[in-house]
Amino acid sequence: MFGCRKVSSGILYCLLALLAAFIAAPSAMAQDAAHTSGADMAVATHEAPPFAMKDDKGKWHGLAIDLWRKIAAEHKLGFHFEEADLADMVDGVADGRYGASVGALTITAAREKKVDFTQPFYTTGFGIAVRNESPGFLSMVSAFFTWSFLKAVLALLTLLAFVGFLFWLVERRHNPEQFGEGWGGIGSGLYFSAVTMTTVGYGDKSPQTSAGKAIAIVWMFAAIIVISTFTGMIASSLTAGHLQGAVTGPDDLPSVKVGSVPDSASQGWLASDRIPFTGYATVQDGLAALRDKKIDAFVYDAPILRYEVKSGKNMDGLRVLPGSFGRQDYGFALRQNSPLRESIDVSLLHAVQSDAWRSEVAQVLGKRD
Numbered sequence: 001m002f003g004c005r006k007v008s009s010g011i012l013y014c015l016l017a018l019l020a021a022f023i024a025a026p027s028a029m030a031q032d033a034a035h036t037s038g039a040d041m042a043v044a045t046h047e048a049p050p051f052a053m054k055d056d057k058g059k060w061h062g063l064a065i066d067l068w069r070k071i072a073a074e075h076k077l078g079f080h081f082e083e084a085d086l087a088d089m090v091d092g093v094a095d096g097r098y099g100a101s102v103g104a105l106t107i108t109a110a111r112e113k114k115v116d117f118t119q120p121f122y123t124t125g126f127g128i129a130v131r132n133e134s135p136g137f138l139s140m141v142s143a144f145f146t147w148s149f150l151k152a153v154l155a156l157l158t159l160l161a162f163v164g165f166l167f168w169l170v171e172r173r174h175n176p177e178q179f180g181e182g183w184g185g186i187g188s189g190l191y192f193s194a195v196t197m198t199t200v201g202y203g204d205k206s207p208q209t210s211a212g213k214a215i216a217i218v219w220m221f222a223a224i225i226v227i228s229t230f231t232g233m234i235a236s237s238l239t240a241g242h243l244q245g246a247v248t249g250p251d252d253l254p255s256v257k258v259g260s261v262p263d264s265a266s267q268g269w270l271a272s273d274r275i276p277f278t279g280y281a282t283v284q285d286g287l288a289a290l291r292d293k294k295i296d297a298f299v300y301d302a303p304i305l306r307y308e309v310k311s312g313k314n315m316d317g318l319r320v321l322p323g324s325f326g327r328q329d330y331g332f333a334l335r336q337n338s339p340l341r342e343s344i345d346v347s348l349l350h351a352v353q354s355d356a357w358r359s360e361v362a363q364v365l366g367k368r369d
Contacts (some may be wrong), residue, residue: 017306041077041099043068044084044092047282048104048365050307051122051330053084063364067121067357068102068332075340088261090114093333100340101167101333104301106265116338117331119345121352122361125324126266127302129309130247131358132319154234159226160197163219164190170211178205199222247297250325256296257287266299283308291317301328303365 021249045052058080072079078160079186084092089101094114107117169178169190179185192205196219205212205312246256253275270277278295280286286298287308296326298305302324309315332348334341350355 003366032212039235041079042082042097043079044089044098045103046084046086046089046105048301049311053104058156060076062103063361064103064330065331065346066122066360067351068100070351071344077120077340085263090288090333096335098333100207103303105333106301107329107331108265108268109184110268112166112334114336115333116336116341118333118341119348120329121348122291122303124298124302124328124330124331125327126269126326127305128247128250128253129287129298129300129305129318130296130319130321131290131293134319140309141301146324148233152230156226156230162194163193163215164188166215167192167207167212170209170215171207175208175212193219196220197226197276199223212334247321253297253299257294259289259295261286264300265328266301270299284312287312287315287318291315307365 004033043165045060045065047054049062051062052060053062053065054265065081071077081102082098084098084101086105088099089103089105090111091097091114093101101115104107105111107120111117165186166189168179168185172181172185176185179188188205192207193203193351196216207216246252250273253270254273258270258275258277259280260270260277261281261283267279268278277299278289280289280298283298283300285303286295286300287305289295293312304319305320309318309320332344
């Protein structure tokens with residue numbers, strides 16, 4: 001008897017839960033649909049030049065903002081912008097505070113679990129901003145004591161010793177005056193191989209045997225390649241990081257002080273490589289810290305960094321490394337199962353494939369690396 005009551009209670013509970021779900025779903029859909037009839041929808045955004053910016057009068061503009069306005073006008077969507085931080089741009093849409101989020105919002109798996117994203121309207125990657133410093137004297141000198149440079153020197157000395165030993169081996173019995181027995185003769189062979197490679201040719205040492213002359217001819221031509229290779233290794237050792245700065249790419253980040261914006265996609269990218277960073281509330285704050293030498297590199301969305309460094313005040317001493325790293329897709333965030341998504345996607349794809357959009361992006365962001 002009691003078992004039947006428990007079963008009946010369970011069925012009743014399930015029916016009530018299903019009824020609540022059916023009531024809530026049409027309510028959310030009706031709320032979204034109401035915006036098409038002129039009701040005002042709150043749209044979250046966050047300053048991220050040049051995609052979302054606010055002028056002196058508080059009016060929002062930018063690549064993403066203007067694109068949303070065009071699509072909203074096409075579908076007669078009533079809306080107003082509200083400023084939010086990056087976390088609220090997702091959570092606010094998920095809990096119903098906002099009907100959408102517009103700006104430089106990266107599509108990620110974690111965010112997709114909370115909201116529905118439109119098709120991407122811009123694809124980019126992460127950028128690394130560094131100080132544009134000229135190396136000092138000590139920095140240039142220290143380049144000669146790197147492991148890569150020492151390996152090149154050891155390889156060259158080994159080759160010179162081997163060739164010098166060959167000269168001594170074939171000359172020691174027939175030319176003892178110049179290549180005598182013992183370590184002194186071997187040293188003479190090393191000396192002769194070195195002056196031959198560098199084309200100094202003092203003439204104080206020379207092979208007398210046919211085998212020695214043959215080795216000398218081969219070594220003369222081979223030395224041209226050896227010198228060219230060694231010169232390239234020295235140049236690489238000096239320029240890879242020392243003449244360009246401490247950071248030349250993502251591989252250098254673990255060994256320097258890095259900054260970024262918390263709750264951003266760049267945080268996830270750094271975390272995936274276990275790179276610790278100092279958090280800054282805005283990109284401008286992070287770049288200022290970089291300029292003031294509080295950090296050695298600042299990581300964020302590549303187009304936003306380039307725009308800030310190019311147009312920002314007091315950013316003359318900074319630069320963004322060429323290229324971008326990883327991948328980011330910017331999209332608009334909508335409520336899950338929003339009836340607006342399909343129509344917005346169609347309009348969005350038409351817009352971003354137009355010549356007008358490409359021209360606007362190129363004018364604002366310039367040519368891509």
